[in-house]
Amino acid sequence: MGEPTTLTAPARPAPYPLRTAYGLLRTARPRQWVKNLLVVAAPAAAGRLADPRTLLQLAAVFVLFTAASAAVYLVNDARDAEADRAHPGKRRRPVAAGEVPVPLAYAAGALLATAAVSGAALACNPMTATLITAYLLMQLAYCLRLKHVLVVDLAVVATGFLMRAMVGGVALAIPLSRWFLITTGFGALFMVAAKRYSEAVQPAGRDGRTRALLTEYTAGYLRFVWQLAAGGAVLGYCLWALEGGGAASAGTLLPWRQLSMAAFLLGVLRYAVFADRGAAGAPEDVVLRDRPLAVIGLAWLAVYAMAVTGL
Template sequence: MAEALLHQQRTHRPPAPRPPSHRPGTLVGGLLRTTRPKQWVKNILVVAAPAAAGRLFSLHAVTRLALVFALFTACAAAVYLINDARDAEADRAHPTKRHRPIAAGQVPVPVAYGVAGALAVLAPTAAAWLTTPAVAVLLTAYLGMQLAYCVSLKHVLVVDLVVVTTGFLMRAMAGGLALGIPLSRWFLITTGFGALFMVAAKRYSEAVQMAGTAGATRVLLTEYTTGYLRFVWQLAAGVAVLGYCLWALEGGGVPHTSVLPWRELSVVAFILAVLRYAVFADRGTAGEPEEVVLGDRALALIGLAWLAVYALAVADR
């Protein structure tokens, strides 16, 4: 009986896995997936400064901002390609990341490096030619910072939080630089600490969900404590709210052309949005900011209400 079972196992071996396909269509699709299309929503931050200044309603502004959005997307894509190419071996041992196109063999590592290098050169060059030198310098600094993050900075405590936060802040600055809009200190403070709030909340959620196995996915999560990460996102949320309130109340003495002080009233919606987002951060479910913002109906409605009041505040100037 045992010999029969052994013979059956030998003669019914599972088929060998098929080698990865490198058809052109599959390769292009793999490259596109590696650039993280879901993350492109972050680059909408380029409209933040022009929106605050009321400079969105012209063909020149819309065209210039669309170009800056595309250039920032190209730079971020280059970083994602290099990051996944460097981490391909480690990703193959991960239950989820092994399905990434480079780790799965759908995109060869040399191709990933080649496309990333082309994007990293073309994006700042196009920015210098089609926008302003300041935007080209900002994109070059972003690429340098993110590449340093991929190589070493993502393993340095606190610095990793600062680098990711600065990436968000650079996106918000790019739109203002492209249109020559002065960036106020309150805008930079609110945007910077708002970004730190979401970044720290994401790290906190990862630490909570991957407790005991964090080292296998993000090494620094074994060195951060959940208490420290909670402190960081709470501190950042408080500073962001304070910065926004100071900005809104700064013009309190300016006469309004409408009945209601829309600028001051926008504080209510902003604080409600922060408090709503903090619910997910506290639960440890704020892993992907774009999924939280787009996936929660209440938060989306609060965001729309804030946009409406903010637009009235800009129009009331």
């Protein structure tokens, strides 16, 4: 007789509540949360990151804005569930695939939105709650209508990035300079237009399967927008850097503000390589995976820190 056979029980799927919870987490787009790190932009520009209390409050702002953005993703996927089921890629999204019921997605989105606004009012200040409310209303309008309006869709998405960069300063009552707003606004438009351009020139984008509005744009127009925005971001940054003059300030060894222009320009040029290739469809992947861009970013951070702290 042969040796006894050991029977292995087939793997059972996770219980329904666990599958639903995991589906809700996936719908909240954890990979997109890295964008919310922009909440540190204004405090960093003001040289306020050395204070532990500031870092603690920024962590709270990050969580609140992440909740707000997750609420938008949940509502968007619930509203587009039927259309997503006919899409070759989006049909795998948890709401479209039936892992998360549509009413539950709406309810979770409403709960997160309420928590984000209430938390901002309690943990920060009324202006922070107002800004997050404005973000939610704008993004919901985008989901319902504005994503189908030429040019406005680009402006809304870019403004969402700008609001992320503003909210940290608003929460800490840090005045936002005109150069900060100009550079951040044009930089956001640069990345958004580059993303749309990449989607338009890819095979999946030419027949409108990725975004219906892409059939209304031409690749040449989107290229013009991201090039114009890149120039505006560089010009705004250079005007900020040159505002302090061309010499080192008292107590500093070198004119760090002016020297930071070189790293900033290199970063824009490096990102533009991917935009020009049509490979900037996922900005977070470009920023996190390209080593030369990461090195340039670290160099810029070091020189900018010297400029802000006056070393």
